[in-house]
Amino acid sequence: xxxxxxxxxxxxxxxxxxxxxxxxxxxxxxxxEVKTHCCFxxxxxxxxxxxxxxEVVGFEPWYEFPFNQxxxxxxxxKRYLQNAHPDxxxxxxxxxxxxxxxxxxxxxxxxxxxxxxxxxxxxxxHGQDSFAMLSGVSLNxxxxxxxxxxxxxxxxxxxxxxxxxxxxxxxGVANKKALGIDRxxxxxSDIPLAEVVFVIGANIAECxxxxxxxxxxxxxxxxxxxxxxxxxxxxxxxxxxxxxxxxGTDSALLGAMLHVLIERDWLDHDFIDNHTTGFEAAAExxxxxxxxxxxxxxxxxxxxIEQAAEWWGTSKTGMLLHARGLEHHTKGVENVWAxxxxxxxxxxxxxxxxxxxxxxxxGNGQGxxxxxxxxxxxxxxxxxxxxxxxxxxxxxxxxxxDEIPGKGLTAQEIVEAIHRGEIKGLLSICFNxxxxxxxxxxxxxxxxxxxxxxxxxxxxxxxxxxxxxVLPGSLHEEDEGTSTSLEGxxxxxxxxxxxPGNARLDxxxxxxxxxxxxxxxxxxxxxxxxMFDELRVASKGGSADYYGITWERIEQELGVFWPCPxxxxxxxxxxxxxxxxxxEDGRGRFNPVRYRPPAEVVDTDxxxxxxxxxxxxxxxxxxxxxxxxxxxxxxxxPLCEIHPNLAGRHGIETGDQVxxxxxxxxxxxxARVVSTIRPDTIFIPYHWAGNRAANQLxxxxxxxxxxxxxxxxxxxxxxxxxxxxxxxxxEREMDLVEPKEEP
Amino acid sequence: MTGHVVPxxxxxxxPPRPPRQDAFGENIFVxxxxxxxxxxxxxxxxxxxxxxxxxxxxxxxxxxxxxxTQTAPMxxxxxxxxxxxxxxxxxxxxxxxxxxxxxxxxxxxxxxSNCVLACPFGVPKYVxxxxxxxxxxxxxxxxxxxxxxxxxxxxxxxxxxxxTPEEFAATRQGTLVNEWWFGNQYVATKVHTVADAPGSIDxxxxxxxxxxxxxxxxxxxxxxxx
Numbered sequence: 001x002x003x004x005x006x007x008x009x010x011x012x013x014x015x016x017x018x019x020x021x022x023x024x025x026x027x028x029x030x031x032x033e034v035k036t037h038c039c040f041x042x043x044x045x046x047x048x049x050x051x052x053x054x055e056v057v058g059f060e061p062w063y064e065f066p067f068n069q070x071x072x073x074x075x076x077x078k079r080y081l082q083n084a085h086p087d088x089x090x091x092x093x094x095x096x097x098x099x100x101x102x103x104x105x106x107x108x109x110x111x112x113x114x115x116x117x118x119x120x121x122x123x124x125x126h127g128q129d130s131f132a133m134l135s136g137v138s139l140n141x142x143x144x145x146x147x148x149x150x151x152x153x154x155x156x157x158x159x160x161x162x163x164x165x166x167x168x169x170x171x172g173v174a175n176k177k178a179l180g181i182d183r184x185x186x187x188x189s190d191i192p193l194a195e196v197v198f199v200i201g202a203n204i205a206e207c208x209x210x211x212x213x214x215x216x217x218x219x220x221x222x223x224x225x226x227x228x229x230x231x232x233x234x235x236x237x238x239x240x241x242x243x244x245x246x247x248g249t250d251s252a253l254l255g256a257m258l259h260v261l262i263e264r265d266w267l268d269h270d271f272i273d274n275h276t277t278g279f280e281a282a283a284e285x286x287x288x289x290x291x292x293x294x295x296x297x298x299x300x301x302x303x304x305i306e307q308a309a310e311w312w313g314t315s316k317t318g319m320l321l322h323a324r325g326l327e328h329h330t331k332g333v334e335n336v337w338a339x340x341x342x343x344x345x346x347x348x349x350x351x352x353x354x355x356x357x358x359x360x361x362x363g364n365g366q367g368x369x370x371x372x373x374x375x376x377x378x379x380x381x382x383x384x385x386x387x388x389x390x391x392x393x394x395x396x397x398x399x400x401x402d403e404i405p406g407k408g409l410t411a412q413e414i415v416e417a418i419h420r421g422e423i424k425g426l427l428s429i430c431f432n433x434x435x436x437x438x439x440x441x442x443x444x445x446x447x448x449x450x451x452x453x454x455x456x457x458x459x460x461x462x463x464x465x466x467x468x469x470v471l472p473g474s475l476h477e478e479d480e481g482t483s484t485s486l487e488g489x490x491x492x493x494x495x496x497x498x499x500p501g502n503a504r505l506d507x508x509x510x511x512x513x514x515x516x517x518x519x520x521x522x523x524x525x526x527x528x529x530x531m532f533d534e535l536r537v538a539s540k541g542g543s544a545d546y547y548g549i550t551w552e553r554i555e556q557e558l559g560v561f562w563p564c565p566x567x568x569x570x571x572x573x574x575x576x577x578x579x580x581x582x583x584e585d586g587r588g589r590f591n592p593v594r595y596r597p598p599a600e601v602v603d604t605d606x607x608x609x610x611x612x613x614x615x616x617x618x619x620x621x622x623x624x625x626x627x628x629x630x631x632x633x634x635x636x637x638p639l640c641e642i643h644p645n646l647a648g649r650h651g652i653e654t655g656d657q658v659x660x661x662x663x664x665x666x667x668x669x670x671a672r673v674v675s676t677i678r679p680d681t682i683f684i685p686y687h688w689a690g691n692r693a694a695n696q697l698x699x700x701x702x703x704x705x706x707x708x709x710x711x712x713x714x715x716x717x718x719x720x721x722x723x724x725x726x727x728x729x730x731e732r733e734m735d736l737v738e739p740k741e742e743p
Numbered sequence: 744m745t746g747h748v749v750p751x752x753x754x755x756x757x758p759p760r761p762p763r764q765d766a767f768g769e770n771i772f773v774x775x776x777x778x779x780x781x782x783x784x785x786x787x788x789x790x791x792x793x794x795x796x797x798x799x800x801x802x803x804x805x806x807x808x809x810x811x812t813q814t815a816p817m818x819x820x821x822x823x824x825x826x827x828x829x830x831x832x833x834x835x836x837x838x839x840x841x842x843x844x845x846x847x848x849x850x851x852x853x854x855x856s857n858c859v860l861a862c863p864f865g866v867p868k869y870v871x872x873x874x875x876x877x878x879x880x881x882x883x884x885x886x887x888x889x890x891x892x893x894x895x896x897x898x899x900x901x902x903x904x905x906x907t908p909e910e911f912a913a914t915r916q917g918t919l920v921n922e923w924w925f926g927n928q929y930v931a932t933k934v935h936t937v938a939d940a941p942g943s944i945d946x947x948x949x950x951x952x953x954x955x956x957x958x959x960x961x962x963x964x965x966x967x968x969x
Contacts, residue, residue, distance in 0.1 A: 024797035058791060061896040072897040074787040205780035209899035212780055216900055220916050232959050234780040234812040235900075240953060244960040301961035616782045630790075634783050644809070654809065674809055678960050 003102040005465050005690055011101055012460035013087035014622070016629035020057050021084045028057050034496045035062055037483065038076040039138065039476035040619040042360035043067065043210050044485035045076055046558075049477060049496045056083040056477055056496050066558055067188065067485065073209035074617050074631060081628045082475060083497070087459045089472035090501025103470065108502065108512075111469050115427070116516040118452035118468070119155065122425040128405070132159035132414045132423045136430025137167065137368035138620075140481035140493055141546075142531040143507050144364065145379055145538070146523070147429070148372025153399055153522045154514035158408030159423060161375040163431045165411035167324070167365055169374075170332025170706040171358035177333075178340045178589045179575075180582030181543050182369065182381060183488040185343075185355035186319065187561070187573045192217035193353030195315040198226040198308070200243075200339070201250060201325025201712075205234035206616035208323070208359050208486070224315075226308050228253060228300075229325060230611055231641070231683060232676040241307055244678055247611040248598035248713040249298040250326050254338035255286040255595055256294035257309040261345055262286070266313025268347030275579035276344045278590035285592035297595060299678065313346055317353035324361060325613070328711040330599045332703040337591040344588045350576035360486035362620065363476070367484025370544035371535055375408035379535060380542020389542075396538045397522060410707035412437060412700065419446035426453045429473065429506060432461040435621035435689045438698035438709045439664045456509055461623045462689040472503035479505050481528045482554060488573075489559035490549050507531065540565070543582060598713040599701030602680075606662060606715035608646065609681040612694045613712075618687035626687065638688050639672040643679040646718070647671065655724035660684065661717045665696035668721055682718065686711070765841040766886035767933060769907050772895060774816060775917065775937040778902035781805065781814030785894035785903055792893045793884045798870065800846075800879040801894055816903055818894060819844060819866045819879035821933035827858035827867055827876075836876070842933045843883055847876040863925040 030050035046065025061070030092111035093103035151160035227236035228243035291302035343356035382389035447466035548564035561571035835851035882892035895905035917937035
C-alpha cells in the first residue's frame with residue numbers, strides 16, 4: 001500500500017456527517033416514516049426513520065414498540081446520520097499501488113471475478129480450508145443464515161467464524177452446557193417483577209441504556225439493586241449495594257456468594273432436588289471460598305459479599321444480569337456458570353421475576369449466534385459435528401452431507417492461523433479486526449501476510465488498509481429482514497431506502513459470488529424473505545426453532561419470541577417454566593467453579609490492571625459511529641480513567657497525557673482522574689483505531705471452551721508524559737457564550 | 744409459504760397530525776435527576792425537534808465528575824409567572840395560554856441577557872450566532888399537537904418524563920415538587936421535580952441510604968479490619 005494509514009483515513013474517513021441532508025434549515029418534510037429498529041446494540045429498540053425521496057432524513061420515536069416505548073440512546077437518535085454520508089463506498093475498489101488513492105475503482109464484474117479467481121487459486125494450491133471467512137453479528141438473521149451456507153457450500157471452507165466470538169460467546173457456551181439452550185432466560189418485562197436485581201459486569205447505562213428504565217421500574221416496585229463492577233458506572237451509582245471488584249475476580253466473588261448461600265442454608269432444596277444435577281460438586285468447589293478469602297482476592301469487603309448473598313438468597317424473586325465485564329475472560333464460561341449456580345441454588349428460574357441472563361451486546365447478537373455463521377454451528381443452533389444435525393441441514397440445503405465441512409477455527413484462531421501462514425485468503429463482512437481483536441500489532445502482522453483479502457462493507461473500515469478488493473455493501477436501513485433482540489424476540493427490519501451508487505445488498509453480492517464459484521444452485525434467492533422461509537425450515541427441530549415465525553406475525557405481534565415450533569404457537573417468552581430445562585434429562589446443571597487467576601496478572605514491571613469497555617456514544621469498532629459528528633462530539637477520543645490515589649503517585653492530573661504500556665504495546669492518551677474506578681485499575685474505551693486503539697494493549701489469551709479473548713484483564717504500566725495536548729472541545733457548546741459579568 | 748404481500752413500511756404515509764391543543768393537556772413534565780445516567784440522549788434529541796434545528800436547548804451537567812458519575816438534566820421549568828419575561832426590557836419573551844414560556848422573539852430580542860441573569864433556575868442562554876436568547880419551549884411544535892417533547896420521549900432512564908399525575912403516582916416513587924422559594928421570591932412552575940419526601944431537596948443520589956457511596960471500593964472499610 002503506497003499510502004500511510006493516516007493518508008488512507010484522510011481519503012476514506014472517518015469523516016463527520018453533522019447535519020441532515022441539505023442542512024438543518026432545508027425544511028425537508030419527510031414523505032414517509034418507516035417502522036424499523038436501531039442498528040446499534042442488542043436491545044434493538046423500535047424507531048421510525050423519516051424518509052424523503054429514497055433518503056433517510058431523520059427519526060421519530062416509535063412509542064408503540066413495547067421494549068423501548070419511544071426511548072432511544074444518543075446512538076439511536078443520531079443513527080440516521082450514517083445515511084447520505086460522504087464516506088459511503090459507491091463502487092468496488094481494487095488495491096492499486098500506483099494510485100494516489102491507494103485503490104482504483106473497478107467494475108463489479110472485475111471485482112467479483114478477481115475475488116473468485118483468488119479463492120480458486122488459493123484453495124487449489126493450499127486446500128479448501130486455506131481460504132477463511134469472517135462474518136459479523138450486526139447482520140440480520142437472513143444474512144447470518146445465508147453466510148453460514150455460503151461459506152460451507154460456495155467457499156467449501158470449514159473456517160467461518162463471526163465477531164460474536166468477541167461478544168457473548170462465553171455466555172452462549174455456558175448456557176447451552178448448563179441449561180441446554182442459548183437465549184435470554186426472560187423477557188425484560190420480568191425485571192420489574194424482581195425483588196432483587198443483581199447486575200455484574202454490565203455497564204448498563206452506556207451499553208444497554210434502555211435497560212436502565214426496566215431496572216428503575218423494579219426499583220419503583222421496591223426492588224433492591226446490587227451492582228458489581230470495577231467502576232461506579234452511571235447506573236451503578238444508584239445501587240443499594242456496590243461490589244467494586246478487581247478485574248478478573250468475578251468467579252471468586254460469585255463463588256463466595258454461593259458459599260454463603262450454602263453455609264446459611266439460603267437454598268431452594270426442592271428446586272435443587274427436583275430440577276438440577278451436580279449441586280454437590282459445585283458446593284465442594286466453593287467450600288473454601290469464604291467471604292474473608294474472597295475479600296483478599298476481589299477487593300470487595302467481606303461484609304458486602306455476605307449482604308449480597310443474603311439479599312439474593314432470601315428474596316422470593318430475583319434477576320441476575322451479566323454482560324461483557326463478566327464474559328470477556330479466559331474463564332468466561334466459568335464466570336457465567338458461577339452466575340447460573342446462584343440461580344439454580346435459589347430456584348430463581350422459570351418464574352415471574354426470576355432469571356439469570358446475559359445482556360447481549362451486538363445488534364443481532366442473539367439471532368446472529370443461532371443460524372450458522374459460527375464455526376461449530378449449523379442453523380437452529382445445531383452442532384456441525386453431530387451426524388443427525390448435519391443430515392437434516394443437508395436435506396434442507398439439497399446437498400450431500402459430505403459437502404458440509406466440519407468444525408473450523410474460531411475468529412481469533414483464524415487470525416492466528418493466518419499469522420502462521422496456514423490460512424492464505426480471507427473474505428470478511430461487517431468485521432473490523434484491526435480495531436476489535438486483541439493485540440492490534442499481531443492482527444496487522446497477520447493481515448499483511450494474506451495472499452488475498454476481500455472485504456464487504458459500506459464504509460472503508462481501518463481493516464480496509466489490508467484489503468485487495470473492497471465490495472461496497474449495504475446499510476441496515478437498506479435491506480429487509482429480521483433480527484432477534486436480547487430478549488429472544490424476533491423483530492422485523494424494514495427498508496427505508498436503496499443502496500446508493502453502485503453499492504449492492506450484501507446478500508446479492510454473496511449470491512453473485514456463489515454463482516461465479518459454480519454453486520449458484522444453492523443460492524437461488526431473489527429476496528431476503530426467501531432466505532427467512534428457508535431459515536425457518538432449517539431451524540425446525542433445533543434448539544433455536546423459528547419454524548412458526550413469519551414476517552406477517554412479527555409485524556402484527558410486534559415481535560415473536562423463539563422457540564416457536566409451529567405457526568399457531570405463541571412463542572416462549574419466559575424459559576424454564578416449571579423448572580424444565582432444555583438439557584437431555586430436563587434438569588439444570590450445576591458446574592463446579594473454583595476461582596483461578598486471569599491469564600495475565602500484575603507484577604512489578606506491569607503493576608496496574610487495565611480493563612476496557614464502551615462509552616454510550618460509540619458502537620463497537622466505530623465504523624459507523626465515528627462517522628457521526630454529534631456522537632463524536634460527545635466523547636471525541638479515548639480517555640484513561642485513573643483513581644486519584646494512583647494518579648497522585650504518578651503526578652497525573654485530569655487532561656495530562658499519559659502513556660500506558662503492556663507486554664503487547666503502548667499508547668498515549670489523556671487522563672481522566674476520577675474516584676469512580678478502583679485505585680489499582682485503569683479503564684480505556686476501545687472504539688478507536690490506529691494509535692488510539694485500546695486493543696494495542698490487550699491480551700490474546702482465550703477462554704478454553706468458548707475462545708472468547710480476555711479483553712477485560714491486562715497488566716500495564718502507567719507514566720505521565722506531559723501536560724494536556726490539544727484541548728478537546730465539544731463543538732455543541734461553542735455557540736453558547738456565557739454572558740459578561742455586570743460591572 | 745403463503746403468497747401474502749409483506750406489509751413493509753415503504754409507501755406508507757405518516758398519519759395526519761392531530762389538531763393543535765394545550766401543550767400540557769392533562770400531562771405534567773417531571774425531572775428526576777437521581778435517575779439520570781448522563782447519556783446525552785436528551786441533548787442529542789432536543790436538537791432534532793422540528794423547530795430547534797440543530798440547537799439543543801436542554802442543559803445536562805456533570806455535577807462533579809471527579810467524584811461521581813452523577814449528572815443533572817435541566818429543561819425550562821416554565822414558571823407560572825416567568826421571571827425571564829418580567830425582566831425583559833423589550834417584552835420579547837411570551838408565555839402561551841397553556842403555560843409554555845417561549846424563546847425570545849427574534850425581532851424584539853436585543854440580546855441583553857437580563858433573562859439569563861434573572862432566571863432562578865439558570866435556564867435561558869444567549870446564543871451569539873443568532874444574537875438572541877433561546878431556551879426550552881417544551882418542543883412546542885410537538886407538545887401542541889399531542890406529542891411528547893423529544894427529551895422525555897427518548898430518555899432511557901425516565902429521568903425526564905411526560906405523563907399524567909395519575910400515571911406518575913401509579914408507577915413511580917417520590918414526591919412531586921413544583922413550588923420553590925429563592926430568598927423571598929416564590930416561584931411556582933409547570934414542570935415538576937422529584938424529592939424523596941416533602942421538604943428540602945438534594946438532587947444528587949447521595950441520600951444517606953447508600954452508605955457505600957462514601958467509600959465505593961471499601962478502602963476504609965477494609966483498612967479498619969471490619
